[in-house]
Amino acid sequence: MTCAEAFQAYALRAIGIGERALPQGEITVCEQAVLIGSGMIWNVYFLVLALSLGFFFAVGLALAKASDTRLIRKPAEWFIFLFRGSPLFIQFFMAYEAFVMIPRLGFEFELFGIAIEAETRWFARAWLGALIVLFFNTSAYAAEIFYGALRSIPKGDLEAADAYGLTGWKKFKRITFPTTMRLAWPAYTNEAIFMFHATALVFFSSFPTFQQRGDALYYASYFADRTFNPFIPYPIVAAYFVVLTLVIITIFGAINRRLNRHLPQDQRRRLRLRPTLLR
Amino acid sequence: MFTFCEDPSTLSSLPWFACYLTNGVHMLFYQSFLTVFALLAVAAPLSLAFGFLAATASRSPIAPARWLGKGYTSMVRGIPDIVFFLFFVLVLDQGIEYIRHVINCPDWDEPIRQGANFLVCDAARTPQGNAAQWVHETYNFGLAVFTYAIVFGAFCGNVLFGAMNAVPRPQLETAAAYGMTRRQAFWRVLVPQMWIYALPGLSNIWVILIKATPLLFLLGIEDIVYWAREIGGSRNSRFAYPHPDWRFWYFLGLLIFYLCFTRVSEVVLARVTKRLSRGQATAGGEAMRKAAA
Numbered sequence: 111m112t113c114a115e116a117f118q119a120y121a122l123r124a125i126g127i128g129e130r131a132l133p134q135g136e137i138t139v140c141e142q143a144v145l146i147g148s149g150m151i152w153n154v155y156f157l158v159l160a161l162s163l164g165f166f167f168a169v170g171l172a173l174a175k176a177s178d179t180r181l182i183r184k185p186a187e188w189f190i191f192l193f194r195g196s197p198l199f200i201q202f203f204m205a206y207e208a209f210v211m212i213p214r215l216g217f218e219f220e221l222f223g224i225a226i227e228a229e230t231r232w233f234a235r236a237w238l239g240a241l242i243v244l245f246f247n248t249s250a251y252a253a254e255i256f257y258g259a260l261r262s263i264p265k266g267d268l269e270a271a272d273a274y275g276l277t278g279w280k281k282f283k284r285i286t287f288p289t290t291m292r293l294a295w296p297a298y299t300n301e302a303i304f305m306f307h308a309t310a311l312v313f314f315s316s317f318p319t320f321q322q323r324g325d326a327l328y329y330a331s332y333f334a335d336r337t338f339n340p341f342i343p344y345p346i347v348a349a350y351f352v353v354l355t356l357v358i359i360t361i362f363g364a365i366n367r368r369l370n371r372h373l374p375q376d377q378r379r380r381l382r383l384r385p386t387l388l389r
Numbered sequence: 390m391f392t393f394c395e396d397p398s399t400l401s402s403l404p405w406f407a408c409y410l411t412n413g414v415h416m417l418f419y420q421s422f423l424t425v426f427a428l429l430a431v432a433a434p435l436s437l438a439f440g441f442l443a444a445t446a447s448r449s450p451i452a453p454a455r456w457l458g459k460g461y462t463s464m465v466r467g468i469p470d471i472v473f474f475l476f477f478v479l480v481l482d483q484g485i486e487y488i489r490h491v492i493n494c495p496d497w498d499e500p501i502r503q504g505a506n507f508l509v510c511d512a513a514r515t516p517q518g519n520a521a522q523w524v525h526e527t528y529n530f531g532l533a534v535f536t537y538a539i540v541f542g543a544f545c546g547n548v549l550f551g552a553m554n555a556v557p558r559p560q561l562e563t564a565a566a567y568g569m570t571r572r573q574a575f576w577r578v579l580v581p582q583m584w585i586y587a588l589p590g591l592s593n594i595w596v597i598l599i600k601a602t603p604l605l606f607l608l609g610i611e612d613i614v615y616w617a618r619e620i621g622g623s624r625n626s627r628f629a630y631p632h633p634d635w636r637f638w639y640f641l642g643l644l645i646f647y648l649c650f651t652r653v654s655e656v657v658l659a660r661v662t663k664r665l666s667r668g669q670a671t672a673g674g675e676a677m678r679k680a681a682a
Contacts, residue, residue: 195648197600203614204644207621207637307469314471314607331475338507340483344476352467 113140124148124323132322132332139342142333146346149326154354155237156309156325160244161302167249169287172256186253193250198243198308202315205243209233236317244312248305255301259294260286292369299362303355310351326350397629409630418616422646425602425613428534433598435538437591440545447550462546470540471604477536478608482515489513526611533608541598548590553579555586585665585674592658596651603643617643 119129121144133141174186193201217228232238263286271285313319313328324332330343337343370378393400394408409415446458465473487501490513497510516524556579564574606614621636666674 191652192648195651196644197603197647199603199606200614200640200643200647203618204637204640207634207640210634211637303467307471310469310471327469327472327475330472334475334479339502340476340479344472347472348468351469351472355467 113138113144116140116144120144121148122151124151124325124329126321126323130321137333137337139346142329142343143346145329146326146333146343147350149324149329150350150354152236152312152323152325153306153309156241156244156312157302157306159241160248160309161305164245164248164252167245168252168256171249171253172260172290175253175257176260189246190250190253190257193247194254198247199311199315201243201247202240202311202317205239206234206316209239234317235320236312240312240315240317244305244308247308248301251301251304252298255294255297256290258297259290262293263289288369295362295366295369299359299366302358302362306355306358307351310347405630409632412630414616414620417611418613418620421611421613421616424530424605424610427530428537428602428605429598431534432537432541433595435534436541436545436594436598439538439542440547440549443542443546444549444553447546448553458546458550462543462550465540465543465547470601471607473540474536474604474608477539478532481532481535483507485515486513489515529608530610533605533610536608537598537601541594541601544594544597545591548587548594549583551590552583552587556582585662588658588662588665592654592662595658596654599650599654600647603647613643613646 116138117140120141122128123132123145125148132145171186171190174182175190177183177186212230212233215230217230233242267285267289268281271281276284310325310327313324314331319328322332326347330347333343334340367378391404391408391411393404394412397405397408400408440462443458443461446454447462449455449458486507486509490497490501490509493512494510499508501508511518516528560578560582561574564578569577603612603614605612617639618636621634621639623634624631663677666677
């Protein structure tokens with residue numbers, strides 16, 4: 111099988127389009143690279159959805175944790191503690207077992223005029239179940255980062271806002287929120303990278319693969335088991351992850367520049383290309 | 390364990406649970422917690438040593454040593470640790486067998502990689518095919534621990550390198566002014582002072598390491614996750630202790646175990662940080678000095 115053929119057959123294999131059977135016998139480097147790349151679709155899917163949805167939840171959680179009302183603060187604190195204090199791997203296992211226990215039901219509802227039949231067994235599938243776990247997990251980590259940033263907003267900024275007569279929502283929207291984001295962004299970039307790496311765990315915890323449609327690492331370990339040669343599939347996965355990590359850094363770096371654009375040149379906080387390993 | 394456990398089917402729920410939770414497989418389950426602690430006890434100092442070597446190499450005036458150190462410490466930045474776990478276990482296993490193959494069987498003329506096979510002579514099999522079960526288990530565990538040490542050594546290397554650079558430059562200049570050699574300044578001035586800068590990063594890595602221990606399961610070790618899955622699955626009436634699928638509750642137990650473990654670690658590490666800040670030229674140390682005065 112040539113490279114072009116391998117690409118045609120397997121480029122979208124991970125989402126169920128293309129050749130059904132995985133390569134047997136002699137597996138070429140091309141086939142490995144294409145299949146692992148197609149598995150990467152899942153990693154990106156989990157990253158993008160969990161991170162973009164988690165962002166809003168995390169802001170809410172951070173505000174709740176910073177709240178003066180005990181009734182709001184405590185649940186947020188516990189939620190953050192629960193998801194930051196325990197291994198993601200165990201969270202996956204537990205969530206899966208919990209989702210399996212849900213009785214099988216079907217719901218019909220309409221979304222944008224299209225009738226959709228939702229089923230509770232979707233929860234036990236990786237695309238929904240693992241996404242929920244990752245969403246909660248990244249929300250908790252990001253909330254802690256945002257909370258830290260919220261606490262370190264310069265006092266003067268808030269006093270200036272008061273002096274200008276800004277209160278409530280307006281003060282939050284114009285002063286508190288942008289400053290929080292500006293302060294939190296380098297750490298949040300780090301979290302995004304960790305989150306991306308965590309997506310590799312999905313198909314290694316209890317969530318089963320459906321018709322061998324797995325993520326990048328799933329295919330890599332499949333090839334390593336088949337060929338008994340770890341030196342080809344794992345470096346391929348590693349290369350994919352490095353490239354996409356660089357993409358994340360580029361995108362987040364652009365946002366960081368925008369968040370800091372009002373500052374004088376020398377005060378702008380550069381996004382370091384060597385993210386600190388804080389988690 | 391208890392004398393009344395002979396026929397569990399006749400027991401009411403409280404003694405039933407007392408018997409159930411102390412039966413043979415549960416004892417194995419409790420022992421596997423020791424596996425986790427053993428992993429932490431060996432992997433943590435080992436990765437600190439690897440990290441120290443890597444950080445020292447990254448500062449070396451010799452370029453190849455510097456490249457090696459930097460390359461090693463930066464490998465964990467872009468690639469998930471789980472990839473390394475899966476990779477290194479296989480590589481170490483094959484590497485050991487290959488070296489033993491070259492030493493033990495010099496007159497072997499077939500290629501080692503034949504298509505999808507990795508063939509070494511019988512004398513190079515590690516552990517030997519006829520070895521006892523515990524040898525196999527210990528060997529696998531050793532490979533896993535070493536893999537953890539490699540990956541977390543890279544994490545530690547990052548932190549220690551940053552800490553070494555964080556020690557105020559004048560300290561080293563003073564050492565040089567007193568006539569200390571590079572080596573003396575390193576051991577007598579830099580190393581004792583760097584720990585306070587390294588501690589926040591190292592405590593963070595410790596917590597990450599704790600949270601990475603369930604991944605042992607993926608490396609084929611019979612750890613707590615393995616036993617939780619094994620015992621928790623439903624048991625029909627042919628077994629002495631029939632029960633439905635209880636895996637959720639077992640994982641809940643593991644979750645609480647990890648929550649407590651990380652919490653205790655955080656409290657202890659906060660104390661250590663406070664202790665190490667004493668007399669240091671940092672904001673924390675300064676605050677303590679002022680509070681005392």
